[in-house]
Amino acid sequence: MGVPELxxxxxxxxxxxxxxxxxxxxxxxxxxxxxxxAAIIKLxxxxxxxxxxxxxxxxKTRFELLKFRTMRQETPHDLPKDMLSEPExxxxxxxxxxxxxxxxxxxxxxxxxxxDMSIVGPRPVIGNLNERELIEERDRYGANDIRPGLTGxxxxxxxxxxxxxxxxxxxxxxxxxxxxxFDCRCFFLSIGKVLTHDxxxxxxxxxxNVTDHRT
Numbered sequence: 001m002g003v004p005e006l007x008x009x010x011x012x013x014x015x016x017x018x019x020x021x022x023x024x025x026x027x028x029x030x031x032x033x034x035x036x037x038a039a040i041i042k043l044x045x046x047x048x049x050x051x052x053x054x055x056x057x058x059x060k061t062r063f064e065l066l067k068f069r070t071m072r073q074e075t076p077h078d079l080p081k082d083m084l085s086e087p088e089x090x091x092x093x094x095x096x097x098x099x100x101x102x103x104x105x106x107x108x109x110x111x112x113x114x115x116d117m118s119i120v121g122p123r124p125v126i127g128n129l130n131e132r133e134l135i136e137e138r139d140r141y142g143a144n145d146i147r148p149g150l151t152g153x154x155x156x157x158x159x160x161x162x163x164x165x166x167x168x169x170x171x172x173x174x175x176x177x178x179x180x181x182f183d184c185r186c187f188f189l190s191i192g193k194v195l196t197h198d199x200x201x202x203x204x205x206x207x208x209n210v211t212d213h214r215t
Contacts, residue, residue: 007178007179007180010179010180011178011179014180015118015180015183016115016118018119019112019113019117019118019119020112020113022112022119023109023110023112023113023119024113026106026109027109027110027113030106030109033106034106034107037049037068037094037098037103037106038050038068040094041068041069041092041094044092044093044094045069045072045073045092046073047069047073048069049068049069050066050067050068050069050107051066051067051068051069052064052065052066053065053067053126054126054127055124055125055126055127055148056124056125056126056127056135056144056148057116057117057124057147057148058144058145058146058147058148059144059145060135060144062127063111063116063117063124064116065108065111065116065117065124066107066108066110066111067104067105067107067108068098068103068104068105068106068107069092069104070091070092070094070095070096070098070099070104071090071091071092071095072090072091072092074090075090101194101195102194105150108150109150112150115147116147116148117147117148117149117150118146118147118148118149118150119149119150119151119183119187120149120150120151120152120174120178120183120186120187121146121147121148121149121152121174122138122143122144122146122148122149122152122154122167122171122174123148123149123151123152123154123155123167124148125148131164133164133165134164134167134168137164137165137167137168137169138168138171138172140168140172141168141169141171141172141173141175142172142175143168143171143172143174143175145175146175146178151186151187151190152170152171152174152186153170153171153173153174153177153186154166154167154170154171154174155186155190155193156186156189156190156193157170174186
């Protein structure tokens, strides 16, 4: 069996099993830190610690993405963060740290376990008018035909600093290059990017420019 055949088997079969193994392992080992984060959020603001938001999944199906809440319950509904007159007023004290280190994304381990997402793949978009351009651009590259990921090539190539067209092009490149080794590269480089905050811009890019207080 040659390399292309092995890669095809990985994409079709083994990638899903690796997602299940890694997400389940992550949930077990991070359950205590996640409970601590949830407790801190609830102490800082009443309401649920985890919010749910509809996202675009594989083949543009919809699923409910999980994230730790980083903004207060009183934040205006469905309003982009950059349109708030005083966005810092609505951010929880722990919110900046959770976003800066992507700790707000930890509940997505459950999305991965149940098959909504993968460890590595294009980040799932919200699907509203603000991100319709990105969805349409992804169609050109076939990036909407695979499971979205917790991290991906765009996240290690600029993260919040990229335009929709740049993100879509990188997502398309990921579709062409995905393999076990390339997924490993994206995964481990993502850890370094998060720890150094490389490419992080609060309020810019991806889903971070949308209020996240809703349940």
